[in-house]
Amino acid sequence: MSLIVDLASWALILAGSFFIMAGAIGMLRLPDVYTRMHSASVIDTMGAGFLFAGLMLQAGFSQVTLKLLFILLLFFFTGPVITHALAQAAMIAKIKPELDEDRRDRPLDANGAAAGEGRQS
Amino acid sequence: MRVISLSVVLYLFWLALSGYFKPFLLIAGLLSTVAVVLVARRMRLLDSEGHPAHLLPAASTYWPWLLWEIIKAGWSVTKAVLRPTLAISPTLTRVVASQRTPAGIVTYANSITLTPGTITTGVKDTVLTVHAFERGGAIDLEEGGMDARVTRFERGA
Numbered sequence: 001m002s003l004i005v006d007l008a009s010w011a012l013i014l015a016g017s018f019f020i021m022a023g024a025i026g027m028l029r030l031p032d033v034y035t036r037m038h039s040a041s042v043i044d045t046m047g048a049g050f051l052f053a054g055l056m057l058q059a060g061f062s063q064v065t066l067k068l069l070f071i072l073l074l075f076f077f078t079g080p081v082i083t084h085a086l087a088q089a090a091m092i093a094k095i096k097p098e099l100d101e102d103r104r105d106r107p108l109d110a111n112g113a114a115a116g117e118g119r120q121s
Numbered sequence: 122m123r124v125i126s127l128s129v130v131l132y133l134f135w136l137a138l139s140g141y142f143k144p145f146l147l148i149a150g151l152l153s154t155v156a157v158v159l160v161a162r163r164m165r166l167l168d169s170e171g172h173p174a175h176l177l178p179a180a181s182t183y184w185p186w187l188l189w190e191i192i193k194a195g196w197s198v199t200k201a202v203l204r205p206t207l208a209i210s211p212t213l214t215r216v217v218a219s220q221r222t223p224a225g226i227v228t229y230a231n232s233i234t235l236t237p238g239t240i241t242t243g244v245k246d247t248v249l250t251v252h253a254f255e256r257g258g259a260i261d262l263e264e265g266g267m268d269a270r271v272t273r274f275e276r277g278a
Contacts, residue, residue: 019199030207038198038237038240041237049191067138101210
């Protein structure tokens with residue numbers, strides 16, 4: 001039984017490490033600030049998530065697992081706020097994203113479900 | 122009602138993190154809980170936004186759904202990053218948030234950012250500006266699947 005838990009835990013830790021590596025490679029390869037942030041967000045969701053899941057299995061049913069869970073929740077609540085702040089700061093600083101397509105001017109109501117009708121009221 | 126629920130949550134949080142059950146620490150935790158709840162009440166933080174206890178049942182289905190979305194999106198970004206020829210298609214777009222409360226819109230915007238491959242770069246009223254790593258990610262958001270899911274979560278279902 002403990003062997004199975006150990007194997008699962010190591011598989012998760014290795015998966016987490018793989019995603020952290022992939023995210024780091026992405027941050028080096030990608031062309032600009034915005035695309036690099038996408039790569040970084042793989043690290044702090046997938047990387048940290050799998051790594052912590054593996055560590056929780058190592059710790060077993062204990063207080064340590066609970067604390068790891070709280071740290072992971074903290075990551076998931078603060079991560080997007082920080083990413084958003086960075087992206088908005090880059091936008092305000094007028095750093096031009098390298099774009100394939102700019103769809104910001106698309107008409108918002110012509111898009112069926114996405115356009116919330118009557119939102120203005 | 123919210124006073125009681127916040128007190129219970131805070132006291133359980135104290136117990137879980139301390140792990141000691143000596144009388145002194147139990148009483149210290151109780152006093153801290155009461156102090157925090159009193160301060161929160163005086164600052165008028167104890168509303169549906171500051172302590173959204175009513176969303177707990179909805180969160181129990183929303184979070185697993187979001188987690189699965191994160192894993193799917195994370196995997197596709199990872200594949201795109203590791204592909205020998207870098208074939209990405211960064212796209213900026215606008216989407217409308219159909220949530221009614223500010224907290225709902227923030228939940229939607231943060232869910233977008235938390236999902237790898239899409240970042241909310243700006244919010245104006247109910248219109249979010251989104252930077253997507255691949256064109257498909259932008260189109261998915263424009264179709265409004267996640268928007269509808271967050272609105273359902275906001276309504277507590």
